[in-house]
Amino acid sequence: xxxxxxxxxxxxxxxxxxxxxxxxxxxxxxxxxxxxxxxxxxxxxxxxxxxxxxxxxxxxxxxxxxxxxxxxxxxxxxxxxxxxxxxxxxxxxxxxxxxxxxxxxxxxxxxxxxxxxxxxxxxxxxxxxxxxxxxxxxxxxxxxxxxxxxxxxxxxxxxxxxxxxxxxxxxxxxxxxxxxxxxxxxxxxxxxxxxxxxxxxxxxxxxxxxxxxxxxxxxxxxxxxxxxxxxxxxxxxxxxxxxxxxxxxxxxxxxxxxxxxxxxxxxxxxxxxxxxxxxxxxxxxxxxxxxxxxxxxxxxxxxxxxxxxxxxxxxxxxxxxxxxxxxxxxxxxxxxxxxxxxxxxxxxxxxxxxxxxxxxxxxxxxxxxxxxxxxxxxxxxxxxxxxxxxxx
Amino acid sequence: xxxxxxxxxxxxxxxxxxxxxxxxxxxxxxxxxxxxxxxxxxxxxxxxxxxxxxxxxxxxxxxxxxxxxxxxxxxxxxxxxxxxxxxxxxxxxxxxxxxxxxxxxxxxxxxxxxxxxxxxxxxxxxxxxxxxxxxxxxxxxxxxxxxxxxxxxxxxxxxxxxxxxxxxxxxxxxxxxxxxxxxxxxxxxxxxxxxxxxxxxxxxxxxxxxxxxxxxxxxxxxxxx
Numbered sequence: 001x002x003x004x005x006x007x008x009x010x011x012x013x014x015x016x017x018x019x020x021x022x023x024x025x026x027x028x029x030x031x032x033x034x035x036x037x038x039x040x041x042x043x044x045x046x047x048x049x050x051x052x053x054x055x056x057x058x059x060x061x062x063x064x065x066x067x068x069x070x071x072x073x074x075x076x077x078x079x080x081x082x083x084x085x086x087x088x089x090x091x092x093x094x095x096x097x098x099x100x101x102x103x104x105x106x107x108x109x110x111x112x113x114x115x116x117x118x119x120x121x122x123x124x125x126x127x128x129x130x131x132x133x134x135x136x137x138x139x140x141x142x143x144x145x146x147x148x149x150x151x152x153x154x155x156x157x158x159x160x161x162x163x164x165x166x167x168x169x170x171x172x173x174x175x176x177x178x179x180x181x182x183x184x185x186x187x188x189x190x191x192x193x194x195x196x197x198x199x200x201x202x203x204x205x206x207x208x209x210x211x212x213x214x215x216x217x218x219x220x221x222x223x224x225x226x227x228x229x230x231x232x233x234x235x236x237x238x239x240x241x242x243x244x245x246x247x248x249x250x251x252x253x254x255x256x257x258x259x260x261x262x263x264x265x266x267x268x269x270x271x272x273x274x275x276x277x278x279x280x281x282x283x284x285x286x287x288x289x290x291x292x293x294x295x296x297x298x299x300x301x302x303x304x305x306x307x308x309x310x311x312x313x314x315x316x317x318x319x320x321x322x323x324x325x326x327x328x329x330x331x332x333x334x335x336x337x338x339x340x341x342x343x344x345x346x347x348x349x350x351x352x353x354x355x356x357x358x359x360x361x362x363x364x365x366x367x368x369x370x371x372x373x374x375x376x377x378x379x380x381x382x383x384x385x386x387x388x389x390x391x392x
Numbered sequence: 393x394x395x396x397x398x399x400x401x402x403x404x405x406x407x408x409x410x411x412x413x414x415x416x417x418x419x420x421x422x423x424x425x426x427x428x429x430x431x432x433x434x435x436x437x438x439x440x441x442x443x444x445x446x447x448x449x450x451x452x453x454x455x456x457x458x459x460x461x462x463x464x465x466x467x468x469x470x471x472x473x474x475x476x477x478x479x480x481x482x483x484x485x486x487x488x489x490x491x492x493x494x495x496x497x498x499x500x501x502x503x504x505x506x507x508x509x510x511x512x513x514x515x516x517x518x519x520x521x522x523x524x525x526x527x528x529x530x531x532x533x534x535x536x537x538x539x540x541x542x543x544x545x546x547x548x549x550x551x552x553x554x555x556x557x558x559x560x561x562x563x564x565x566x567x568x569x570x571x572x573x574x575x576x577x578x579x580x581x582x583x584x585x586x587x588x589x590x591x592x593x594x595x596x597x598x599x600x601x602x603x604x605x606x607x608x609x610x611x612x613x614x615x616x617x
Contacts, residue, residue, distance in 0.1 A: 005501050016489045301485045304446060305546065306474020306502040308467045385446050389485070 003318075010319040014326075024287045025327035027280025028365050032331025033338065034276055035361040036354070038269035040339045044349030046262035050255060051350075058252045059091075060124060061217040061229055063236070067245030074239055074246075076118075076200065079215055082235055089224035089231065094121035095212045097203050103149075103196055104169040108157040112150070113195040114170060116203020117216075124218040132164040132179030140199040147175040151183040152194035170196060171206050225250055270357065274364070280327070281368035288320055288376035292383075299380050300388025313381040320373025321366060328365035332358050393553065393585050394420040394443060399452035399462075401438050401608075412438040413449070414608040420587065422553065425580040427588045427599035435608040437558075440589045444477055444556045445469045457553060474502050478547025482559035484539045486531040492542045493518065493527035499550045517549040518542070521575065537568030544575055555579060558589045573598055 014021045065074060076095040083093045097116040102109050121127065122134040129148060139146050147168055154163055163177045175198060184192050200212070217232065219225040229248050236246045292299070299312055336353060344351035401413040412435045420426050430436040441447035442454060445461055448469070454462040457476055461469065478499075479485075486495045496514040505513070518524045521541040531539050540560065547555055557576060561569030573595065580586045580600075588599055596602050604612035 002504070002507075005507070012489065297485075298487055301487060302498065302502075303470060304444075304473060304479050304485070305499045306470050306550075308470040308502070310467075311502060386441050389446075389481075 006314055006318045010322045024284055024323055027283040028324050028327030029331040031277030031280040032328050032361045032365050033335040034273040035270050036335035037338050038273045039354050039357040040352050042266040042269050043352040047350045059219045060251045062249045063215040064247045065213045066247055089220050089228045091218045091220045092120040094118050094124050094216045095200050096214045097212045101171045105157040110156045112153050115195055115197045116200040118200055124216040128182045129179040130182040140201050143201045145175045145202055146178045148179040148197040150181045150193040150195045281372040285372035292376045292380040296388045296391040299383050300385050303385035309381040313377045316377030316380050317373050321369040324365045324369030328362040393422040395455040397453045399449045402450045411608055422585055425586045425600040427596035428603045429596040430605040434606045436589055436605050445472045476552050478552040478555045480543055480547050480557040480560045482562040484543045488531050491528050496546045496549050517545040521545045536564050540572050554585045556587050
């Protein structure tokens with residue numbers, strides 16, 4: 001008895017009971033598609049985050065001063081000197097002081113983030129302007145009162161008109177607008193677009209108590225990132241004497257931590273979805289058991305005319321496999337549709353189709369077919385032909 | 393062809409041991425047409441199950457076509473049923489979802505023949521009962537007589553030496569019943585060994601030899617050659 005004939009038999013018996021076969025498959029369909037959709041969603045969100053992080057560049061190192069009420073302060077001058085001493089591994093340094101405050105133009109005002117920094121900030125953090133210019137070294141050195149504004153601010157207080165050359169009042173002091181930051185993908189909703197950037201010298205004057213709480217550091221190349229991080233740590237430990245008072249982070253570290261987290265998240269989501277696959281498998285077993293009882297007479301006839309145990313066993317197993325196989329394929333198709341039209345269509349997260357997970361969930365659905373089909377198939381194969389023939 | 397020696401069959405029903413067959417000795421030669429007759433509960437069904445290799449005796453020897461089958465396992469019995477015995481049942485026992493042709497193909501499929509040979513032999517067998525024109529019909533689209541002829545075609549498909557007919561006319565009207573008996577007689581004339589199991593004397597007398605069984609014992613063996 002060859003496999004083609006068994007497959008034909010299986011398909012015949014599946015198609016002769018369409019509604020029931022469909023309901024049996026439904027468990028697998030839902031299971032497989034939810035695994036793939038969950039994984040697609042998780043991977044899509046991961047992609048979203050890593051994409052936006054990696055645009056910042058992996059040469060970027062951030063120093064955050066976390067210790068509050070500390071009398072020791074790292075000054076920009078200290079760090080600048082440190083950079084010059086280690087220029088082979090550290091390319092540039094930009095200080096950042098930030099506060100929130102009211103900015104005003106004409107009679108319109110807005111509360112926004114005020115970032116004090118230097119010209120190097122643009123290069124380190126890949127910030128560009130869409131009109132005018134960014135801060136220059138000159139602005140910091142000569143204490144110029146100039147400002148580069150984000151588009152959210154422009155849209156709000158200038159009504160979208162180009163503000164370059166106009167004045168802006170920041171915390172009550174007049175500044176000259178010299179440039180407009182390039183609008184990011186997320187538009188005005190992004191915090192990166194809702195800020196004004198002024199020279200660090202002007203920022204310290206505006207707020208005498210302003211402490212520079214973070215620095216952006218750019219390593220000379222991606223190869224020197226690790227040694228730069230190490231040197232910075234030693235340098236900072238010497239100043240603060242306590243490693244809890246500051247934190248040195250690198251994008252590559254952040255990315256790898258993130259990928260561990262999202263990997264776990266993907267596995268958890270897939271695991272939860274996989275439970276529905278198992279439930280689907282139990283559904284198959286249930287229906288197959290009913291089917292064995294219902295087809296007792298058929299099994300008896302087949303045995304009487306010469307079917308061996310393994311013929312009956314394979315017949316029922318193949319039936320279970322065909323059901324889970326078709327269910328798996330339909331599940332994959334439905335998942336692709338959902339990812340394309342719902343997740344992609346509404347731009348919730350980027351569309352990600354994970355081929356390995358598709359193959360995996362398809363494989364698992366086949367395994368479920370074998371595992372949960374085995375018991376009913378075995379029961380059918382072991383029926384006594386006489387009893388089966390007499391069965392009403 | 394069939395040699396039963398000292399066949400006993402017991403069933404245990406809870407505490408009680410029921411003797412279905414008690415020391416049956418029966419020899420059926422090739423080309424015979426034997427009717428096994430007995431009232432219900434006489435043990436004729438048990439005897440048929442043993443002759444048909446659907447069941448094995450508790451004691452005794454059963455030689456079919458020079459093979460000792462009383463000690464075989466399930467799969468060997470299945471193979472014997474497939475190759476040596478053609479079953480004709482009272483209620484036809486066709487698979488309702490398969491066409492007449494597919495039903496007839498079934499024993500050949502279990503023999504492991506190639507698809508082409510299976511089809512060829514099945515069609516040939518259907519022709520021999522005159523039903524080749526209806527081979528694509530499902531059993532429920534056929535009359536009772538036609539269904540029984542399909543069942544006969546299925547029994548003949550693998551060209552087994554022994555045809556075992558269990559009340560083959562029981563579900564048919566007298567006219568179609570007569571036709572079925574004619575087919576059986578023809579088969580016997582063509583060399584098949586026919587064993588007919590029935591409670592109906594009028595049917596039994598059409599056989600060349602009548603074996604009467606009652607309470608698990610053969611009480612009469614008439615016309616033995």
